[in-house]
Every structure is written in C-alpha cells, then in structure tokens.
Amino acid sequence: MTRSLRPDLRPDLRPDPRRDLRRDLYAAGAAALLVTAAVLVGRRIQDTSRTLFVDWPPLLASWGPHLGPGTPAAVLLAIATVAYGPALATRLPWRALLPLTWGTATAWICSLALIDGWDRGIAHRLTTRYEYLQVIDRFDDIPAALRDFTHHILLDSPDNWPAHIAGHPPAATLTFVLLDRIGLRGGGWAGMWCITVGATACVAVLVTIRVLADESLARRAAPFLVLAPAAVWMGTSADAYFAAVAAWAVALLALAVTRRSLWWAGGSGLLFGLTCYLSYGLTLVALIAAAVLVLGRQGIRERPALLVPLLAGLVVVPAAFTLAGFDWWEAYRLLVTRYHQGAGGIRPYGYWVWANLACTVLITGLATAAGLRRVGGVLRGAGGELLPRRADTPHRAAAEARLALLVSAALLALLVADLSGMSKAETERIWLPFAMWLLPSCALLPHPRAWLTGQAVLALLLNHLLSTGW
Numbered sequence: 001m002t003r004s005l006r007p008d009l010r011p012d013l014r015p016d017p018r019r020d021l022r023r024d025l026y027a028a029g030a031a032a033l034l035v036t037a038a039v040l041v042g043r044r045i046q047d048t049s050r051t052l053f054v055d056w057p058p059l060l061a062s063w064g065p066h067l068g069p070g071t072p073a074a075v076l077l078a079i080a081t082v083a084y085g086p087a088l089a090t091r092l093p094w095r096a097l098l099p100l101t102w103g104t105a106t107a108w109i110c111s112l113a114l115i116d117g118w119d120r121g122i123a124h125r126l127t128t129r130y131e132y133l134q135v136i137d138r139f140d141d142i143p144a145a146l147r148d149f150t151h152h153i154l155l156d157s158p159d160n161w162p163a164h165i166a167g168h169p170p171a172a173t174l175t176f177v178l179l180d181r182i183g184l185r186g187g188g189w190a191g192m193w194c195i196t197v198g199a200t201a202c203v204a205v206l207v208t209i210r211v212l213a214d215e216s217l218a219r220r221a222a223p224f225l226v227l228a229p230a231a232v233w234m235g236t237s238a239d240a241y242f243a244a245v246a247a248w249a250v251a252l253l254a255l256a257v258t259r260r261s262l263w264w265a266g267g268s269g270l271l272f273g274l275t276c277y278l279s280y281g282l283t284l285v286a287l288i289a290a291a292v293l294v295l296g297r298q299g300i301r302e303r304p305a306l307l308v309p310l311l312a313g314l315v316v317v318p319a320a321f322t323l324a325g326f327d328w329w330e331a332y333r334l335l336v337t338r339y340h341q342g343a344g345g346i347r348p349y350g351y352w353v354w355a356n357l358a359c360t361v362l363i364t365g366l367a368t369a370a371g372l373r374r375v376g377g378v379l380r381g382a383g384g385e386l387l388p389r390r391a392d393t394p395h396r397a398a399a400e401a402r403l404a405l406l407v408s409a410a411l412l413a414l415l416v417a418d419l420s421g422m423s424k425a426e427t428e429r430i431w432l433p434f435a436m437w438l439l440p441s442c443a444l445l446p447h448p449r450a451w452l453t454g455q456a457v458l459a460l461l462l463n464h465l466l467s468t469g470w
Contacts, residue, residue, distance in 0.1 A: 017446065024370035024445065029453075031361045031369035038358035045351060053425065056466060058355040059362065060426050064467035070121070071112025071464070078227065078456035085223035086448045090106045094215065097222060098203050103200040112463045113195070113235030116464040122191035125236040130163045132176045132238060133190060136352075139177045146170055147325030148355040153334040155341045164238070166338055170326055171277035173237060173319070191236035198240025201436050203225060204247035209440055212295045212406060213400030220443035223452055228439050229459040230363040232468065233429045238277075243433040245443055246275045246285045250437075253289055255297025256310065260303040269313025275318050280332050281423065282433055284413040291409035295402055336422070344424055352424035359428040360414065363435050365458050367451035371441030372411065378404040378444065403440060410437030 036059075042057025055062040081104060087098060090166050113121035127133045138159075139145045152159055153166045160166065176190050184193070191220035202225040209218040234240035256264035272289065275282045293300065299305055318328065339345065361369060382401035414434040417423050423430055445451050464470075 002345055010251045012444040016160070017032050019414065020447070023373060027373035028366035031366055034354070035358045036359050038355040042351065042355060043219045044350065051346050051348055053347060058352075058358045058425070059428055059466065059468070061398070061466040061468045063465070065409050065465050066115070066467070067115050067464065068121070069116040070111040070116075074108070074111035074115060074460060074463070077104070077111055078460060080457045081227050081450045082098055082449055082456060083414070085226065085452065086220070089222040092158045094210070095346040096283075097219065098206065099223050099386070101206060101226060101290065102199055102203050105202045105231070107198055108226055109195050109199055109231045109235040109240075112231050113191075114458060115463050116467075118188075120197070122236050123186070123188040125187065126176070126194070126238065127187040129377055132165060132173050133164055133187060134162050135173060135178050138172065142174070142177070143324055149326050149376065150331045150334055153331060154338050163342070165458055167330060167335060168279050169277040169331060170321070171274060172242070172279065172301070175238075175241070175278075182391045194238055194241045195235050197244045198234045198237075198432075199244075201240070201244040201433075203429060204244065204251035204283055205440060206245075207379065208292070209403060209443075211254050211258045212292065213403040214396070216396075217399055217403050217440070217443045220448065221278065221440040223448065224367065224439050224442035224455065225436070227455045228363070228435075229365050229455060229462060230432055230435050230439075232463050233363060233432060237429050239429050240280060243436055244280045245271055245278060246282055246433045247436055249275055249325070250292060253292050253310070254296065257292065261434035262309045263305060265306045266309035266313040269310040270316055271313075273286045273317035275315045277321055277328070279433075280335065281430065283416055284417055285433065287413040287416070288406070288437060289410045291406050295405060305351040322372055344351050344422070349424065353421075354416060356418050356423060356425075356427045356431075360431060360435065360438075362458070362462065363428050363432070364438050365455040367442045367445060367455050368438050370451070371443070371445055372407070372438065374444035375407050375441045379408065402446060407438060410434050 038058040041054075042052055042054070046052045046054070046057055054060045063228075085104075088100070092100065110122075115121065125131070149161075151157060151159045151169050154160060175193075179189060179193060184190075196201055200223070205225060206218045206222060209221060234243075249268050252264045252268035252271060255261060256268055271286070321328065378400045382397070382404070411434075414431055417425075417431065417434070442448070442451060
C-alpha cells in the first residue's frame, strides 16, 4: 500500500519559482508606482500650496545632477560587492565576515558622501543651523544645560534650540559635546563618528539574525545590508548613530536570551535606555525587542534572572538624566507643541501618511519590497509552527519564519511611527533605525546579484541626481 505524500511534498503544493519571481517583480513594481505617485502628487501640492516644505517630494532634497571625488570609488565598490559579495558572504569564516561587512559598509557610506565632496558631504553636514554642533558652547555647564533644557524647546521660548536639538532628548547633543571635550572637534570628526558607528548597525543586525534565526540567512542578508540605498542618508546623519545604538540594544538582547547571559542582558538594557534618550521615536524599538523576547522566550523560561539585569540596565540612563534635572515626559510634551508650531503643523497628513512609505522604498530599495512580500508568504505558511520550532519542521522553514517575525516587528514599528503623524517628511533619515531591520527580508530572495544590482544603482542615482540635505 503506497504511503501518501506529506502535504508539503505533494507536487501540486510545491513552490513554483517562476510564479514566485513574478510576484516579487509585481511587489517591486508596486513599490516603484508608489514612489512615482508620491513624486507626482507631491510636486503638484508643492507647486500649488507649498505646504510640503520639501523641494523634491517626497524627499527633503533638490534636483542637482553632479559628480564628485567619491564617484569612482562608489561605482567600483558597488561592482565589486555585487560580483563577489554573495560568494564571500557564504564562504568566509563568520568572524571574518563581520569586520568585512562593517568595513565595506563604512566604505560604501563614505564613498557616497564624498560624491558631494569632503566639506559638503561630511564636514559641514552637522554644522548647519539646524544641527547639534551649533549649540556645543551652550553645554559648558552640562548639569545646568540639562536642567534648563526644556525651557528652550518651544519656538517662542528665549534662545530656543535649533530644530534637531529641540526634537531630540539631550543624549543626542551630549554625544557631540563629549566628542568636542575629548578633542574630536568640528564637523569632520562628528561626521566620521556617525559614519563609522552607524555602519556597525549592519553587524548588529547580522548577529541578531544568526542567533535568533539561522547563520545562512544572516550570510545572505549581509550584502544587502552593505549596499542599502539607506547609505545615502547614513553619511552624514546623526540618525545613523542612533540606528547603530538601537540595533546593538536588540543584538545584545538576542545574545542574552539565547546564551542565557546576565552580562549581555545588562548591556542590552543600558543601550535601550540610551536609545530612548537619543530619540523620542525610538521608544518604538520596543516592538522589535518584544519580537526578540518572543523568539527567545525559552531562554527566559530557563533563566528568569535575565530580566533583572535587563531592567536594571534599562533604568540607568533615564535615572541619570532625571537626577540631572531633565524631564523626558515634559520635554516630549513640549516637543509635540513645537512640532505643530513649525512645518509639522502645516504639512498635510493626508499626503505624508502614504508618501512616507515611498521614502521607505527609496531607502530600502525595490529588493526590500520584494523581500517583504516573501516575509508575508513565510508568515502565512508558518501558521502555528512559528514558535517553538518543532522537531518535524524543516530547519530552513523554521529559520525563515523567525526572520519573518523579526522583520514584521520592525515594519509594525515603522507603521506606528507613520500613523502617529509625528513623522511627516524627512523619514528617509528619521526612519533609518527601522529600515535596517527591513533589509534582511532580502535574504529570502533568489538571484541575489540581480537584486543587489538594483539596490546599488538606486543608491548611485539618488546620490548623483539629487542634492540631499536636512
């Protein structure tokens, strides 16, 4: 008597690679149409009512085709990464892959920034009238500045803070104050700090995927994390630095729950606390952390004591700032008022609530749109087998389901930020901490070189055709 085939092995239920590829292309095409609509509709709104406050909607950029000293390096690096990146990511020892990923990501960000030249691309980015280096001298007495911080948030307050200082908790500004104190003064050092630290976010994401899902998926994701179009805005933006801190908070939490390490748990809590004092919006990283806790819940069951150093670390930074006289909740309340006093109160929610997603397409690329389609398919197919991993569930299927859950948590955080109405425009920069966690969805795609080529071409076109700024 012939045994019936398992449902996942029946010929009529086997995946059809050609059909999946068509669906991937449909998803990428839909994402491209979203961007096109955001450009056309945004152009119309800006030309008629001028309420968007951006020159090249949906991006805060202006049209300005140009070449620069970084052009040859960026093109050569893109070609080399597309040609050799997937193979190297597969074959290199893990300990060699991580520093190579960081080094290549740093070089990619730097080369793109240098298309605008050293001064405009890196050294002057953080010295404009909106940026952190404008207020270094107002922090000569740090405790006094922290006690007085909330008194300068509103636009009608005396000596109101520039936009980016008012829009973030003081840990963001203090970072650059401390760099200045140790002798790393000026925009060049500040810019390189954001680039080199920001590029480590790639490593943090890879570490997380490896311990929670599967090493092979992390290896497949590595080239996509390196060649992300997001690199255009990571050089040079403080949000790249914020993205790295948030990513390492998640990575250390993943290490803590999988290795039952009290030290990793304490370090994770410390970084999560710092993350909340770098950017108010990054409290939404808690959704990604929740996914990590769900995926690693077995480790917490086996060692509940992990929660003690995690929570202890979490309160360190908030306690320090509170004791110094800074009230996070009062500052956030005042920020909401300030936001509506300025362009944020004029920019139309009805446009930005979907145009922000077009910005996300531009920083993550069409490959990520296709990858997110695959994530949806994985979650539908996983059903109840997502957690815990069952003995009869194929290892690859379980790993893909766990990766899909992690990516979905990041997507949820991004959507909550979008619906909040506190992120109207400039999300190509502000949402970098969430975008880094969408990119690993590309590990689910076949033909990585073809998709990588599209990612690299998009980044090069954006940096050569537009003049970005914030």
